[in-house]
Amino acid sequence: MTEATRRERLRAETEREIRQAARALLVESGRDAVTLRAIARKLGITAPALYRYYDSHDALLRQLCDDICADMAAALYADLAAETSGQVGCKVRAVCHAFRRWALAHPQEFALVFASPRDPIGADQFGSVFLQLAGPLIASNQAANHADSPVPTVLHEDLVRFQQVLRDAVAEHGVTLSDSVLNLGKIYHVVQSWVRLYGHVALEVFGRFPFAVSNPEPMFDTMLDQMLSDIGFAEDVAVQ
Amino acid sequence: MTEATRRERLRAETEREIRQAARALLVESGRDAVTLRAIARKLGITAPALYRYYDSHDALLRQLCDDICADMAAALYADLAAETSGQVGCKVRAVCHAFRRWALAHPQEFALVFASPRDPIGADQFGSVFLQLAGPLIASNQAANHADSPVPTVLHEDLVRFQQVLRDAVAEHGVTLSDSVLNLGKIYHVVQSWVRLYGHVALEVFGRFPFAVSNPEPMFDTMLDQMLSDIGFAEDVAVQ
C-alpha cells in the first residue's frame, strides 16, 4: 500500500520531528527560542542538517505558522462538532469560544500567527480556516433572512468581493446562497464581528486592556451576545 | 542655570543618541535588528559601553517601548489639539483617526508595544496614555447624559473598578463626574470601543482581515460612526 521508499519514510519522519521540536520550543520559550541549533539539538543532529529540509530559518518559521493554523483549525472544528444543537447561533458561539480558548492556551502561537508585522506569515492558511468555518455556518443559516441594513457605498466594492469569496466557500459545501441571505449588510456584520472577536482576544492575550480585567470571560460572553444579535442570531441563544 | 555637570550633559546626550539609534533600527529593519552591537556601531562606540547605560538588551527594549508610547501620546495629543470644534464626538473621532494613522505609519512600533506576548512591555505607559486621553474627553462630555443601558452583573465588579480609575484620571483635570454621566453602561461601551478600535487597527496593520480590503479607511470610518453612536455621540458628527 505504502508507495513510499524507506528513504522517503525516514525523511518524512525526520521532518515531522523537526516541526514537533520547533513547536515545542515556541510553546516553552517563545519565538526567539525557535533556533536551528536548538531544534537540531533536540533531534540529536547538527544545525546544518536542517538545511536539507528547509531553505532557511525563515522558511522553517513559515512552515511552523502553517502547522499552527492547521492545528488551530482542527481545535475549532472539534469544538464546533461538539456543539450538536441545531441552532446556528450556538455553533457560532462555540467557534468563537473555541478561538478565545485556543488563543489563551497558545499565546506564543497566537502572537506568531496573528500579530506579526511580517507579511510572509501564513495569511492564506488562516484565511482559508476562516472561510471554511464561516462558510458552512452561513450556509446553514438560510432561514435567518434579515433585512439589509444600509452600508455606505464606499464599502460596496470590498464587501461585494468578500461576498463572492464567501459564496465560493459556501458553494464548496454544495449550497447556493441568494443575495437576500448574504446581503451586504450581513457581510459587513461578519467583518465587524471578526474585528470585535479578534480585538477582544488579542487584547486579552497581550494584556492590553486599559485596566485590569479580573474576569474577562463574561465580558467576552457579553460581547458575543451583542455580536450575535447584530449578525442576526439574537433568539438562537440563551445567555449562558 | 544648568545644574548639569559637563559629564552629566555628555551622558544625557549619549543616552539620547542610543534611544534614537535603537528607534531607527526598529523602524528600518524590525525588532530583531535592534541589536546592542548595531546600536553601538551607529554611535561609533563598542557594544559593552552600552552596559554603562542599560542593564541588558531587554532593559533597553523596555525603554524603547516607553519612548514609543510617549511619542505616540504626543502624536495623538497633537491631532487632538488640531481638532478645535467644541464637539466632543469630533475630538474622539480625531483621536481614533490619529491612533490608526500612527499605527499604520509605525507598524514595527505598534507590534512591539501592542502585540507582544511578553509582559515587561510598557503596559503602564500605555494605560496612562489611554486614561489621559479618555479622561478629559469624558469630562468634557458631561452634557451627553445618556440612560444607563443594563450590563450583566458579572461585569459590575470590573467596570466599577475601571469607573474609579477613570474618575481619578478625570479628577486630575479638576472635574468631578457624577455616576449618571459615568454610568456602568457607558463604561462598558468605552471598553467595547477600545476592543473595536484596537481590533480594526491591529487587523489592518497585520493584514489579517479574512479577505483583501482595498480601502480600509471608509470601513474604519463606518465602524467609528457605529462606535460613537453606541457611546453616545451620535449627533455630534457629520459622516465625513
Added chain:
DNA sequence: GAACTCTTGTAAACACCGTTCACTGAAACC
C-alpha cells in the same frame, strides 16, 4: 557484486549576537 549517483548527515569556518571582565584614560573632586 561492482560502480555509480543521490541523499543525509558531519565538521569547520564566517560573521554576527548578548554579556562579562580586566583594563585605560580622562574628567571630577578634595
Added chain:
DNA sequence: GGTTTCAGTGAACGGTGTTTACAAGAGTTC
C-alpha cells in the same frame, strides 16, 4: 597634586544563521 569616579575599550565565552567541503550510507544501474 593625588585620588576617585566613570565612560569606553579589547578580549573572551557561548550562542546564533549560514556556507562550504567532505564522508558515508541508500538506491540504482550494469
